[in-house]
Amino acid sequence: MAHADGLTLESIRNSLIRQEDTIIFSLIERAKYPIIPQLYDSRCSVLPGISGSLLENIVRETEAIQAKYGRYQFPEEHSFFPDNLPDSLVPPNSYPQVLHPAAASININKTIWDMYINKLLPLIASEGNYENYTCVAASDLECLQALSRRIHYGKFVAEVKFKDASEEYSPAIQAKDRDALMKLLTFESVEEMVKRRVEKKAKVFGQEVNLNNDAGNGKCKIDPSVLPCLYGEWVMPLTKHVEVEYLLRRLD
Template identity: 45%
Template sequence: MDFLRPDTVMDLSNIRAALIRMEDTIVFNLIERAKFPRQPSSYQKGGIAIPDFDGSFVDWILREEEIVHAKLRRYQSPDEIPFFPDDLPEPILPPISYPPVLYPHPNKVNVNDHIKDFYVNDIVPSICQDGEQEENLGSSSLCDVECLRSLSRRIHFGRFVAESKFLTERETMTAMIKAKDMAGLGAAITNSAVEKQVLARLKKKAETYGIDPNLKSSPNDKKVDADAVVAMYENWVIPLTKEVEVEYLLHRLHEEV
């Protein structure tokens, strides 16, 4: 996605292509995480003692990485939403002047807390065996961070979907936004046929990625539970993306009304 060319960013076909590529990243990240047990201590505040930090081990890694990435101007990009926005330093690289593609205050829409909650409490238990493996706490937690980042980017990309749909149906959506018609906006952004295609495609990817295509596979070759991946999208990713879209649209007229 070339954010220096707003016309390509707002092309719904380009947005859908980007979302499909994100599926690949998410599935591969889940495959990597599924190699390790749940490691519940890594998600518990104080589960692993960290000097001068009041949070979980995964939170600490996520925050420390975001601090480094912020210095490399990662969070100046319109498609990135940090988990720790209040702790980020200024970039050391010169800023990039991105043309406006979203309304002026896109970072008001941030569901990262919800993403972390469903990931820790629902996704990890559904793809990982129970237990702790102390020697792999670092490796599993780094996988957690990659999973959280890829899920966050995918879900918050709903802002671009919402903007594209708003530009296409400006009059209808403007009326619903002014009326604060959340149900109407939810219906307007829903495409049930596309959602079914997404779930079917995702199941196929989860069943085949990580398997040697030249060998016959068996149930024991599964790298990640495909049904759990599909359920994650159906129960969490798609609904949260819609929540992001509706929330974005409710603020879309901020500069116009």
Template identity: 45%
Template sequence: MNFTIPETVLDLQNIRNELVRMEDSIIFKFIERSHFPTCPAVYDPNHELLTIPNFEGSFLDWALMHAEITQSQLRRFESPDETPFFPDHILDPILPSIHYPQVLAPYASEVNYNNKIKHTYIEKIIPLISKYQGDQEENFGSVTGCDIELLQSLSRRIHFGKFVAEAKYQSDIPLYTKLIKDKDINGIMENITNSAVEEKILERLILKAEVYGVDPANKEGERRITPEYLVKIYKEIVIPITKEVEVDYLLRRLEDE
């Protein structure tokens, strides 16, 4: 998606196409993470093996923060579709800045659900996709690397809801203006929900999990990511949090006006 061309960014079909492309990336990252156990030590801020001096947080937090510091210098977070987990620690880019046209409302960066995404990922997704419960010290670094990539991919996918919300707002400004003024959260949720599209997403995920989730050379072998788990993650976590992002964004949409 070309964020320098606003009219293409707010085209709902273009947005849906981008979300479809994200699915493949997320599924393959789930498969990569499924080779490892849960490794709860990585997420424990008080674990004796992974305590970082002068840092309050888990080993994952420390690694993710430092990854984002480097990525910010490569101007990752100048892109309007990227939302940092540690916005107070990112640095100015070393590369020349890209001045993207204003597509979203000025407060868009403040709609940040990354704390909820990280908590839900650790508490609900990791137990579903991991090889088994327990630690594996020799793979703490590999697990953390997988987690960082997955968290950032999930964050990008979920925060894309801001573009969906803006596109829907622009498509019917009078309707959404009334809903926002009335603070009608249920009404907003009803109007942003497209059950047919959501059902297609889940159907597509089942097919992709059937194809990607098994070694083609050993179709009788252990499945690396099951359709049931993949649908559960999207239906109960990814789609609902995305809609929370949309509602949160829309409730503030009249601030500047």
């Protein structure tokens, strides 16, 4: 069903499918580099006297520049360090207001950060040394932003689902029944398809391309089986968590 804002569950799902490409390409790029402990060390041994890890400092400062130029005016963008972000210099955009205003209070980037550093990175890279720390940090930030955008897109998914079936969702929202909401918004067959598709995309995007017809002898730049695991254990559960959090506030 199309709503006044033009959004349909199909158009939202198409965006999620396109975002898979961004996530997989960014992980393939990140897999080129090792895990450099100095980048993630919470006492920032590279810059003594500075608090937080080197990655945290690079991300915080990069976000400050992007905030100044309007990145966080868009409801699909969420900062990892939202405290003390500078105001935007760019005039407000005319992006249609499709979400309930309470959406702005939902930001699960802390969870996404921990999942990325502690669970996902060890699946695609191993410890080693590489001198260009900022290059690796930029690659981490690409992955983090792509994952964050996808997971917080749950707000849009939830909005469309609510508009499509408000009479089914409203009683569960009023009763603050998380389990009932989770049941209503879950489509297991869609989740199975997503897992199969991301594994296939990783195989295709990560293959060696050469001018013989051997598709790189099956070598792959990233282990394709990481993708269904990433999506099944973290990306989809966290998207659903965002959907539930959004729906709980939808009638405020």
